Amino acid sequence: MERRLVLEAKGLRKAFKDLVAVKDVSFHIAEGETYGLLGPNGAGKTTTINMVIGLLERDAGDVLVDGREIRTTSTDAKAAIGFVPQDIAIYPDLTARENLVFFGHLYGLTGKPLAARVDEVLETIGLKERAKDRSGEFSGGMKRRLNIGIGLLHKPRLLMLDEPTVGVDPQSRNAILESVEQLSAAGMAVLYTTHYMEEAERLCDRVGIIDEGSIKAEGTRAELVRLVGEKDKVRLTASGHLAGALPALRAVAGVVEATAGEENLELLVDEADRALAAILAAAAGAGISVHSVDVDEPNLEAVFLHLTGKALRD
Amino acid sequence: MAALLIARKDIRQRLRDRSAYLWGIVAPLGLATIFSLLFAPIAGNALDVRFAVADQDGGETARIFVEQVLRPLGEQGILKEVREVGSADEARQLAADAEVDAAFVIPAGFSGAAQGGGASAIEVVANVDSPIAGQVAQSVAGQFVGEINAVGTALGTYFTLVGRAPEPGEAEALVPEAMAVPAPSGLDEVAAASKELSADTYYSAAMAILFVFLTVQFGVLGLLEEKENGTMGRLLAAPISRRAVVAGKALTSFILGVVSMAVLVAGTTLLLGASWGNSWGVAILVLAAVIAAMGIMFVVAAFARTAEQAGNLQAIIGFVLAMLGGSFFPISQVGGFIAKLSLITPHAWFLRGLGDLAAGGGVGTVFPAALYIALFGLVTGGLAQFRIGKVLAP
Numbered sequence: 001m002e003r004r005l006v007l008e009a010k011g012l013r014k015a016f017k018d019l020v021a022v023k024d025v026s027f028h029i030a031e032g033e034t035y036g037l038l039g040p041n042g043a044g045k046t047t048t049i050n051m052v053i054g055l056l057e058r059d060a061g062d063v064l065v066d067g068r069e070i071r072t073t074s075t076d077a078k079a080a081i082g083f084v085p086q087d088i089a090i091y092p093d094l095t096a097r098e099n100l101v102f103f104g105h106l107y108g109l110t111g112k113p114l115a116a117r118v119d120e121v122l123e124t125i126g127l128k129e130r131a132k133d134r135s136g137e138f139s140g141g142m143k144r145r146l147n148i149g150i151g152l153l154h155k156p157r158l159l160m161l162d163e164p165t166v167g168v169d170p171q172s173r174n175a176i177l178e179s180v181e182q183l184s185a186a187g188m189a190v191l192y193t194t195h196y197m198e199e200a201e202r203l204c205d206r207v208g209i210i211d212e213g214s215i216k217a218e219g220t221r222a223e224l225v226r227l228v229g230e231k232d233k234v235r236l237t238a239s240g241h242l243a244g245a246l247p248a249l250r251a252v253a254g255v256v257e258a259t260a261g262e263e264n265l266e267l268l269v270d271e272a273d274r275a276l277a278a279i280l281a282a283a284a285g286a287g288i289s290v291h292s293v294d295v296d297e298p299n300l301e302a303v304f305l306h307l308t309g310k311a312l313r314d
Numbered sequence: 315m316a317a318l319l320i321a322r323k324d325i326r327q328r329l330r331d332r333s334a335y336l337w338g339i340v341a342p343l344g345l346a347t348i349f350s351l352l353f354a355p356i357a358g359n360a361l362d363v364r365f366a367v368a369d370q371d372g373g374e375t376a377r378i379f380v381e382q383v384l385r386p387l388g389e390q391g392i393l394k395e396v397r398e399v400g401s402a403d404e405a406r407q408l409a410a411d412a413e414v415d416a417a418f419v420i421p422a423g424f425s426g427a428a429q430g431g432g433a434s435a436i437e438v439v440a441n442v443d444s445p446i447a448g449q450v451a452q453s454v455a456g457q458f459v460g461e462i463n464a465v466g467t468a469l470g471t472y473f474t475l476v477g478r479a480p481e482p483g484e485a486e487a488l489v490p491e492a493m494a495v496p497a498p499s500g501l502d503e504v505a506a507a508s509k510e511l512s513a514d515t516y517y518s519a520a521m522a523i524l525f526v527f528l529t530v531q532f533g534v535l536g537l538l539e540e541k542e543n544g545t546m547g548r549l550l551a552a553p554i555s556r557r558a559v560v561a562g563k564a565l566t567s568f569i570l571g572v573v574s575m576a577v578l579v580a581g582t583t584l585l586l587g588a589s590w591g592n593s594w595g596v597a598i599l600v601l602a603a604v605i606a607a608m609g610i611m612f613v614v615a616a617f618a619r620t621a622e623q624a625g626n627l628q629a630i631i632g633f634v635l636a637m638l639g640g641s642f643f644p645i646s647q648v649g650g651f652i653a654k655l656s657l658i659t660p661h662a663w664f665l666r667g668l669g670d671l672a673a674g675g676g677v678g679t680v681f682p683a684a685l686y687i688a689l690f691g692l693v694t695g696g697l698a699q700f701r702i703g704k705v706l707a708p
Contacts, residue, residue, distance in 0.1 A: 053551045055707075072556070079553040089544035093327040105319050106552040150548065 003030035006080075006158050006189035007052065012061035014047050021047045022213045025061070029158065034180065034190040036204030038197065038300060040310070044213040045193040046086065049162050052191070053081050066157050079107055082156030086163045088143045089150075092136025096127050096146050099135055100153055107154035117153060124179065125149040141172030148176060158189045165199065177203060197301045207300060209307055216307045221300060222271065228306040230298035231256055232272035234279060236265040237292040245286035252278045272297060316554035320562025321533075325569060328532045334570055337532070339577050342525035346582055349517035349642075363447040364395040366417040368405035373425020379436070379458050384418070387454075402437070409439040415447030416440040418455060428462045435459070511672050515589050516665070518582035520641035522575055523664045527607040527632035529574045531625060533567025534611040537705045538621035546706070556706050564608060571604035591671025595680040599667045602687035606660035609691030610635075612698035615705060635659045660687040 005028050012025040022044045029035040037045045050056035052063050054070045054077075063070040068077035090099050100118045104110075109117060122128040125145040130138065135146055148164060161180065165173045180203055184190050194200055200207050201221055208218040217227055242260040249258040249267060254275035257268040265283070269275045272295045283290055304310075328334040367384055369376050380398065388396035397414060399405050405417035419437035427434035436455045440448025511519065537560070540546040549559050579596060582588040590596045610631055618624035638645065638652075639661020645653060656662040667683030 050547075055547055055550050072550075075553045075555055077553070078551060081551065083548065083551040085544055085547050087544040089548045091323070091327060091543070091545060093330045094323070098326075102319065102323050103548065103552070106316060106549070106554055108553070 003032055005029070006031050006066055007035075007191065008062070008064040009048075009052055010062045012048060012051050012063070013059045014051060014056065015059055020213055022051070025210070025213070025215055027208050027215065027218060029189040029191055031157070031189050032184060032187045033205045034184045034192055034203050036200040036207040037191065037193040037210050038195070038200045038204075038207050038304065039193075039210035040195050043195075043210045045195075045210055046162055047213075048210070049160055049191065049193060053083050053160055054078055079154065080157040082151040082154065082159040084148050084151035084159070084161045084164050086166060088140075088147045090135045090143060090146050093134060095132050096122065096135050096138075096149075097131040099146060100150060103150045104153050109154060117155075121149045121153050124152075126175070140167065141169055144168050144172055144176065148179065152183065156188070158191065159183060160191045162193050163195070164192075165194070165196065197299060197304070200300055209300075209304055211304075211308045211310075217303070224300065224303045225298050226270075228303050230302055230306070231268040231270060232298065233296040234267045234269050234272050234276065235294040235296070236267075236279075236283060236288075236290050237263060237294075238265055238283065238288045238290045239263065240286075240288040242288065245283055245288045248282040248286045249279060252282050255279065316552075316558035317561035317565055320549070320559060321565035321569060324533060324536050324563065324566040328566075328570065334529065334532055334574070337525060337528050337574075339574055339581070342521040342574075342578055343581050343585070345524075346514075346518045346521040346578075346588075347586060349513075349521065362394055363416070363444065363450060364397065364414040365393060365447075365451060366397045366399050366405045366408045366414040367420070368399050368402045368417065369420045370402055370422045371420045371424040372422075375425035375428040375462060376420045377425075379418075379420065383454065383458055406439050409441050412441045412443060414441070415444035416451035418451065428466065511665070511669055512589060514582070514586040515668070515672065516644070518578065518586055518588040519590070519665055519668050520636070520661070522578040522582075523603050523639075523661050524632065524636040524641045525578075526571050526575055526603055527610065527635065528629060530567040530571045530604065530607040530611050531614075531628045532570055533563050533565070534608065534615045535621050535624050535628070536563045536566060537615050537702075538618065538624055541705060541707070542621055550706065559706060560702060564612075567608045567611060568604055571607055572600065575600045575604065589672065591668060592675070592677055592680075594677040595667070595671045595675070598677065598684045599664055599671075599680050599687070602684040602691070603660060603664050605691035605695075606687045607632075607691070609694035609696075609698070612695045612702065616698040616701035636661055638662075640665055660690050663687050 007029040010026045012022055014022040025048055027035060037048065039045055051058040054072050054074050057072045065077060066080045070077055097118060100121060101114065104114045104118060122131050125148060127142060127146060135143060151159060165176055177199065180190060192203055206218065206220055207224060208215045217224055242265055246258050246260055249255060252275055254270040255267050259266050267279065280290060365384065367380055369380055384396045387393045402419040405419050408414045409417040417439045421434055424434045436459060438451045438455050440451060540549060550556065579590055583590060611628060614624050614627045618627055638656050639659030640656055641661050645656045663683040663686045667680040670679040
């Protein structure tokens with residue numbers, strides 16, 4: 001069954017005087033889908049997000065969230081969006097609970113439903129025990145979690161996370177990524193910007209590679225890899241007459257090339273996860289004993305390098 | 315609704331960091347107390363001066379000066395002391411030693427000269443460290459001598475008209491009678507005196523309007539602080555209008571300004587004995603003053619780049635307007651161009667409005683002052699709206 005689209009962004013453009021920050025950016029996100037905008041600092045990710053959530057007036061293009069147009073002047077339509085900005089945006093003089101209650105009120109939550117939802121979010125972000133403490137006294141990781149909690153408080157249809165793990169310790173980072181995975185699994189559409197390739201690979205169903213204000217390529221990780229012609233590398237540590245097994249291995253569907261060394265075989269494969277079983281069967285059939293298998297899949301870093309000619313963290 | 319939520323949140327923050335208490339209540343109340351303690355002796359009706367008088371004449375006119383002019387001033391508490399001494403040298407020495415601030419020496423023959431049209435003068439000796447007291451003494455003596463001259467002129471005119479010279483002793487007898495005749499015209503000082511605020515009230519009001527210009531910053535400046543904290547993006551991404559954000563900040567300023575002023579009015583009345591006048595009139599002036607302060611604050615917020623810069627700018631503007639408007643010194647008494655220039659400030663009109671109330675005026679008497687003050691805020695605030703959009707950005 002086709003999933004319903006939550007966000008449709010078409011032909012977005014934004015210029016600041018002579019600098020065109022975003023040009024002709026289009027993408028869409030369905031419910032339960034996590035879409036990653038992957039690009040280095042200054043690529044146009046935040047400008048794109050700001051246009052999508054109605055913080056910034058666009059020069060051209062359309063944004064529909066849940067079928068309703070989003071502009072800077074929109075009010076009700078924005079209720080479908082949850083926003084987690086890159087920098088921590090909380091009130092340090094207010095407690096964690098007061099921060100959540102204030103933003104909950106702005107999104108129209110009141111009374112017992114609000115109190116219940118605040119408790120729920122405090123539990124989710126692991127701050128229930130510190131709910132009455134002023135957020136200014138929190139550690140960086142706790143502030144980050146509260147920052148995210150505010151974004152999900154009103155159960156938005158679309159959650160925007162703008163580089164939420166920048167400057168976060170590994171433990172908090174992992175907790176954040178797990179939260180995003182859970183939200184996506186629960187049906188929330190997620191737009192996630194990052195310049196960390198590993199995060200995009202882990203979280204995102206589809207990724208848009210953005211650089212210099214435009215999307216260079218878009219698709220699943222496998223699609224992107226295929227797009228640039230990169231192959232998976234499979235290395236078999238084995239014993240036996242390795243060179244004699246090469247014809248059988250080359251005959252396996254998806255295997256593009258096979259070479260033999262003294263104690264290993266190296267194969268270039270379209271999609272290693274699909275071909276691996278047949279490769280092992282062919283090796284066994286050729287009388288080869290396989291001791292270990294290493295699969296080296298081309299990552300988004302390589303794709304990005306191929307598409308833009310520069311590394312993600314340039 | 316959203317504006318109310320934002321205002322409630324802001325006020326909670328301000329009460330929690332105690333800045334509102336400090337700028338809105340503690341500082342103005344403290345300064346009003348200090349100023350009124352410093353200036354009350356000068357600004358009040360009582361003069362902290364001591365005079366000595368040596369009557370070397372002993373005649374009728376000299377006695378009138380001592381008994382009917384100087385002595386009552388001392389008895390009524392207008393002068394701190396009037397000491398009658400036996401010799402001119404003693405009087406002069408008292409002034410030289412600063413035992414008194416000024417001394418009058420009435421020379422022998424003074425009364426005769428006054429009645430016969432001859433020449434004589436009261437000598438005024440002032441201590442060098444009491445120039446104001448010296449001027450007061452000169453003024454008192456000058457006034458009396460002027461009156462004597464007027465009586466002399468009147469008697470001269472009378473005898474000229476009746477066509478004969480005065481009999482021996484006749485002029486001397488007529489002088490006290492002539493001096494007792496009420497003047498046909500005079501200066502009614504009641505209105506002017508009653509429009510003058512007491513030192514306690516003046517400095518309470520002056521500090522209140524000075525600090526309301528600083529207190530309101532905690533609302534409007536919040537626009538820049540939200541931007542710096544990153545929370546502006548959150549507010550703008552929420553399902554509320556941008557106007558609600560501005561309105562929320564304005565409401566915060568308004569509430570803090572009004573509450574701070576109200577507490578100061580009550581506090582200075584109870585603690586300093588300030589007399590603000592008609593409550594409704596005061597309320598109207600207070601509301602107008604808060605609007606004026608907000609107008610300036612919006613201009614500052616619209617043009618400043620950071621909250622810190624805006625806070626500094628607001629303080630500078632607040633103090634300049636306060637100085638020009640007479641919050642530290644009654645600038646209207648300087649006269650000339652500066653006194654006229656002071657009338658561009660809400661401060662001058664605020665104090666003028668309170669003066670009208672102190673004169674016993676009803677609520678209606680403050681309307682002109684309140685109208686100017688409120689218009690000042692509306693015009694400046696209105697101008698700021700053209701640029702406030704730049705603050706409403708993530």
